[in-house]
Amino acid sequence: MSGLQIDTITKSFGATEVLKGVSLEIGAGEFVSLVGPSGCGKSTLLRIVAGLEQATAGDIRIGGRSVAGIRAADRNLSMVFQSYALYPHLSVADNIAVPLRMRQLGGWHRLPLIGGLMPGARDRRAAIRQAVAAAADTLEISALLDRKPGQLSGGQRQRVALGRALVREPAAFLLDEPLSNLDAKLRVQTRAEIAQLHRRLGTTFVYVTHDQVEAMTMSDRIAVMMDGRILQCASPDIVYNDPDDIRVAEFIGSPKINLLPAESDGAGRLSVFGHGLPLHGPAPNQVLQVGIRPERLIVGDADAPIAGHVAHLENLGSELFAQVRIAGFNHPVTLRAEPEMAPALHLGARIGLGFDPAHLLVFDAGGKRVRRLSPQAAPRRKETV
Amino acid sequence: MTLADLPRSADTARPAATPATLQRRTAWVLTAPALILMAVILLIPVSVAVVLSFTDYSLGNAGFDWVGLANYEKLLTRSAYARMFAATFTYVLVVVPLSVGLGLGAALLINSLGRFRDVYKTIYFLPVMATLIAMAIAWEFMLHPTIGTVNRTLAAGCGTWVETAWPWLAMHCDEGMPLWLGDKRYAIWVICFVGIWQGFGFNMVLYLAGLTSVHRELYHAAEMDGVRSGWERFRLVTWPALGPTTVFVVTISCIRAFQLFDTIEAFYPIGAGPGKSAYVMMYAIFEKGVKQNLVGIGSAITVLFLVFVMMITLIQRWLVERKVHYA
Numbered sequence: 001m002s003g004l005q006i007d008t009i010t011k012s013f014g015a016t017e018v019l020k021g022v023s024l025e026i027g028a029g030e031f032v033s034l035v036g037p038s039g040c041g042k043s044t045l046l047r048i049v050a051g052l053e054q055a056t057a058g059d060i061r062i063g064g065r066s067v068a069g070i071r072a073a074d075r076n077l078s079m080v081f082q083s084y085a086l087y088p089h090l091s092v093a094d095n096i097a098v099p100l101r102m103r104q105l106g107g108w109h110r111l112p113l114i115g116g117l118m119p120g121a122r123d124r125r126a127a128i129r130q131a132v133a134a135a136a137d138t139l140e141i142s143a144l145l146d147r148k149p150g151q152l153s154g155g156q157r158q159r160v161a162l163g164r165a166l167v168r169e170p171a172a173f174l175l176d177e178p179l180s181n182l183d184a185k186l187r188v189q190t191r192a193e194i195a196q197l198h199r200r201l202g203t204t205f206v207y208v209t210h211d212q213v214e215a216m217t218m219s220d221r222i223a224v225m226m227d228g229r230i231l232q233c234a235s236p237d238i239v240y241n242d243p244d245d246i247r248v249a250e251f252i253g254s255p256k257i258n259l260l261p262a263e264s265d266g267a268g269r270l271s272v273f274g275h276g277l278p279l280h281g282p283a284p285n286q287v288l289q290v291g292i293r294p295e296r297l298i299v300g301d302a303d304a305p306i307a308g309h310v311a312h313l314e315n316l317g318s319e320l321f322a323q324v325r326i327a328g329f330n331h332p333v334t335l336r337a338e339p340e341m342a343p344a345l346h347l348g349a350r351i352g353l354g355f356d357p358a359h360l361l362v363f364d365a366g367g368k369r370v371r372r373l374s375p376q377a378a379p380r381r382k383e384t385v
Numbered sequence: 386m387t388l389a390d391l392p393r394s395a396d397t398a399r400p401a402a403t404p405a406t407l408q409r410r411t412a413w414v415l416t417a418p419a420l421i422l423m424a425v426i427l428l429i430p431v432s433v434a435v436v437l438s439f440t441d442y443s444l445g446n447a448g449f450d451w452v453g454l455a456n457y458e459k460l461l462t463r464s465a466y467a468r469m470f471a472a473t474f475t476y477v478l479v480v481v482p483l484s485v486g487l488g489l490g491a492a493l494l495i496n497s498l499g500r501f502r503d504v505y506k507t508i509y510f511l512p513v514m515a516t517l518i519a520m521a522i523a524w525e526f527m528l529h530p531t532i533g534t535v536n537r538t539l540a541a542g543c544g545t546w547v548e549t550a551w552p553w554l555a556m557h558c559d560e561g562m563p564l565w566l567g568d569k570r571y572a573i574w575v576i577c578f579v580g581i582w583q584g585f586g587f588n589m590v591l592y593l594a595g596l597t598s599v600h601r602e603l604y605h606a607a608e609m610d611g612v613r614s615g616w617e618r619f620r621l622v623t624w625p626a627l628g629p630t631t632v633f634v635v636t637i638s639c640i641r642a643f644q645l646f647d648t649i650e651a652f653y654p655i656g657a658g659p660g661k662s663a664y665v666m667m668y669a670i671f672e673k674g675v676k677q678n679l680v681g682i683g684s685a686i687t688v689l690f691l692v693f694v695m696m697i698t699l700i701q702r703w704l705v706e707r708k709v710h711y712a
Contacts, residue, residue: 052605072608085606089625098621102611110617164610 002171003028003065004049004204009058012016018044020228021058023036026172028063031205032233036225038252039099041175045225046208050174051075057381062171064084072100079174083142083180084157086149086164093132093145096163100128103168120371135167138197155186162197171203179214191217216240224248225361246280246367255321255334258297258335262288262362270362270373273326277357280374288370291361294321294336308333310345320345324353401701431691438684443496443664456685465661469686472657473665475573477642480580485634487581488588489627493619495589497595506593508592509586517583521651524579528565566652569659576663579648584641595630599623621649629705636701646671666690 005373011019018041022214026032033311036040047053049060060067067075077382078099083332086095101110104124109115116125134144140161147305148156158178165173178194192298195218198205209215215222223233232244243249249257262272264281272290281288300307308326315321322345323332330346345351362370395629402410438456442449452589460466495505514521527534543558557563565571603622612618646667649657657672666686674683 021648047605050605054609071613072605073611073613077609079606079609081606083600083602085600085602087603087606087621087625089628098607101608102617103612107617241593 002204003030004172005059006049007059007061007065009045009048009055009060009207011041011048011053012056016033017226019055020226022141022225022230024233025231026204026206027125029202029204031195031218031220033207033209033219033222034225035212035215035251037208039072040225042208042225045316046079046174046176047205048205049170050077050079067368074091076171077174078168078170078172080158080176080178082177083302084161084178084181086157086160088149089373090147090148090266091267091313092141092149092152092160092163093129093136095149095160095274096132096135097128098328099164099168100131102199130336131167135324138166139163140199154163154182155190157327158182158190160195160269166197166201170203172206175205175207177209178207178210179209182362187214189324194218203269213254215327218254222252224251226251238266243361244369246363249361249363254257254295254383255294255336257291257361258329259289259291260329260333262290264288271278273329277360279357279360279362281362281370282372287365289363289365291363292355292359294334295335298355299337299341300352300354302352304354306354307350307352310349310351313345313347315339315342326353339354353362363376434684434687434691437680438688439681441681443678443680449681452681453656456682457689459682460685460689468661469664469666469669470618472573472647472661472663473643476577476580476645476665477639479574479577480584480642481635481638483577484581484584484638485588485631487585488629488634489592491585491589492592492596494642495621496593506590509518509589511586512583513586513590516652517647520583521579521648523650525566528575530562530564530567533565535565567659569662572658572662576652576658578644580645583648584638589637591634591637592630595627596623632701632704636697638712639697643667643690643693643697 004024006022006024006026008021008023009019010021011018022034022045024040025156032043036042044053048055051067062075062077087098090098094378095363104127105115105121106118109118109121109124115121132145133142139162141156141159141163144152144156144160144345151161152160156183161178169286175194179190182190191214194205194207198218207215207218216239220238221233222236224239224245224272226230226247232239232248234242239248239252244279246259250259260272262268262270264284264286265276266284268280268282268284269276270279270281270288270290306326308324308329310322310331312323313320317339320337321338322335322337324335325332335353361383362373365371394569425540433689437449439451439453440449441452480519491505491509495502498505526532528536530536539554539557539562542551542554548555548558563571565575591638599622603626607618607622612621644667649665649668650665650671652658657668667690670690671688673679673686
């Protein structure tokens with residue numbers, strides 16, 4: 001178990017730069033997710049850490065030691081691939097045994113027939129069998145050991161791939177979208193199992209996914225990547241509630257955060273849709289955007305300053321999402337409500353929207369978070385605007 | 386009449402026909418063209434050959450006599466046919482492994498190339514596309530005992546260090562260069578060489594196609610699992626993935642090797658090489674059945690030939706079903 005340091009890694013394919021100086025420090029035993037939309041460079045970064053790809057510039061350190069020039073096979077990392085990449089001709093047991101056979105048996109020992117006659121072969125093979133059985137036990141796939149990958153379901157293959165990764169004790173586990181080929185139900189179940197596995201093993205996990213739910217539920221920290229950069233790396237709670245960048249706020253959270261146009265007047269006082277807020281921005285006369293999570297919106301009176309019509313309803317049983325159209329604003333505003341609110345939120349109903357100004361996330365025109373807000377006019381007073 | 390019309394017309398015309406019988410009848414009608422073609426061009430000729438192999442029939446004769454197993458007895462006892470089997474099996478056992486091995490090697494090398502892939506692919510595939518008769522003439526010139534390039538090149542080595550290092554060359558420097566196509570010690574090996582030269586490009590193309598189906602991520606998985614050498618990578622990933630291709634390539638190569646005829650006919654229009662040393666089965670069928678009009682014995686060789694090809698095909702089916710598909 002070791003920590004990982006990613007130090008200003010850049011990577012170009014021809015003229016396109018896919019990683020633009022990415023730095024990340026991952027502590028020993030930490031579970032860090034790299035999350036971002038497809039094409040943001042997260043998989044490339046993982047493959048550079050693994051050694052399967054060469055960085056154009058920058059350095060990777062594993063346990064404090066630079067691995068520049070060390071090939072993937074010698075970096076002592078385990079990887080689970082999106083396609084699982086199981087050897088189709090080998091049984092489950094043999095698949096899991098491959099990393100041990102390659103590392104613990106010499107070239108002569110691995111030969112069929114002759115290998116078994118080499119001195120010490122018996123003991124080493126017995127040790128490998130034992131390790132495979134233990135790994136299979138951990139993942140509850142002992143009954144499948146004699147089958148071929150072709151005879152397994154997607155979920156079972158995924159477990160075998162995990163088994164192959166954890167059969168030896170690597171410095172860190174690298175997982176490249178391991179759940180993306182599973183159906184929704186199995187994904188939820190396996191998500192919990194991987195998180196438990198991490199707690200049990202206590203090893204460093206680097207987990208690449210485009211699914212923000214996976215990242216939120218499993219990680220100690222989330223690194224949100226976009227356009228070849230890490231925008232923010234923090235705990236799921238902070239990334240969700242206190243994002244640094246408008247793109248982070250938009251990417252994390254489902255349904256998406258509501259973004260409303262705002263501006264500051266000559267005195268620096270913020271207003272949304274022309275309605276003044278008890279907040280002061282850092283500079284006067286700025287064009288800004290404010291974000292508010294759907295669950296922070298409160299249903300108010302129909303004659304409230306910000307009001308609209310319910311355009312679409314999604315009742316999930318435990319909660320209710322309503323899309324509200326506000327006159328003069330192109331995008332619907334999403335609102336989360338308790339299911340008991342359903343009668344009031346029928347289609348076409350006119351409702352007012354309220355919120356606590358403290359829950360507003362303010363971003364400048366460039367998308368950067370504006371944190372220096374002074375609630376001078378109404379300090380911490382809950383107010384329906 | 387369209388298929389949609391079928392049930393309705395049956396209901397009105399023949400109320401007795403149930404939908405099930407109707408469906409069965411339609412199925413027979415639809416498969417009939419294929420069945421008839423198969424019978425006419427495949428099953429009937431083969432049956433005729435089997436029947437004729439028990440007779441002494443000659444083309445043009447009004448009738449024939451049954452001779453029982455006499456034709457087959459000849460095949461198994463006469464020395465000419467012993468030579469036929471020797472030549473055929475020598476050719477198959479030499480050409481198949483070497484052309485498959487070289488095909489695989491060339492495919493792996495070409496696959497590892499960045500540039501010039503297509504150039505090499507074309508070069509190795511040229512002999513497959515070329516007319517064999519033209520190629521045979523070119524080889525005849527090259528292998529000509531006195532003016533051929535091969536012997537001239539060998540003769541250039543006489544009197545140099547090559548001669549001392551290579552006893553075979555030293556012997557021929559003294560005795561004169563080999564006649565190649567005219568020498569019964571070398572004839573079948575020269576035929577084998579031409580067969581390999583001509584055939585491995587085809588296997589290479591098949592292997593190149595097989596290599597494209599090897600999952601790239603498997604190589605990365607192998608690297609992560611600690612595979613360091615190219616040989617281990619080949620053993621763990623490439624070779625198993627090429628299993629289905631290999632079975633196909635070996636089968637095709639075997640059948641093509643058994644079918645060898647045109648090279649022999651081009652090199653030796655009369656006879657089948659010095660001392661019948663290149664008297665392969667296909668040539669024997671042609672000589673007995675067509676040239677000498679001994680249809681009975683020709684049919685017997687044909688039947689034996691079909692048995693060999695059938696055995697190879699059955700082995701292939703067995704391998705395909707049991708071993709190389711990992712589903």
